[in-house]
Amino acid sequence: MADMNNLFGVEVGHIVAGIAGGVVRALTRPGQTLAANVSTAVVGVLCAAYATPVVKTWLGLADADMATQNAIAFGLGLIGMSLAEGVISLGNAWARRPRLPAGAPAADVVNAAADAQESAK
Template identity: 35%
Template sequence: MTEPASTVAGFLGVKFAAVIAGMAGAVISLRFIDDLSVFGRVLAVLTGALTAGYLSPAAGQWLDLSQPTENAIAFVLGLTAMNAIPGLLKLSEKFAADPLSFIRAPHNHRRKD
């Protein structure tokens, strides 16, 4: 059964269930972060919800996943979006600085401990 497009999530072009699952994951992840302001917490929940809302249906379609599995992916995306997005942005900065080097040697971009 398809979800009604009259919801805010439907208006944004995302599945309501994915947004709710992502939001739940983001709210739980806040338990492990101490130094966020109230605005930062609200932004983190919105980030998790929207990341899950847009990416989990795409993953579900691409991988031919069942709806419960897609919802689980939405939850994990919401849970991890606040940490994953800064990492992806750093990778994109490295790529923008020197795309050929980045493509030729992706192992050079691993963190050295």
């Protein structure tokens, strides 16, 4: 029998907590259109569903109880749209000027290629 706490590899509790966080975020932004509120909630759910396992491991809470995991998922649902906007902004900045931190593996090669591309313009 399929695990009822898992839907497509995602914990159902994380989905529910993400929905709650996304809805709270949408409700606290008055004046938004219905489409904006729905998209805010959907992005919150997606962030909560897929980022909760990563965040709980990053925080050293890999063995956390379900209430703690769902609290993390709620928080990710609440800030999901802001997280998504931030990641997109970082990606856009990287696309305009691709750089790796000095000392990173292959950083010199990538940075030299970026410099060559800029000077060719």
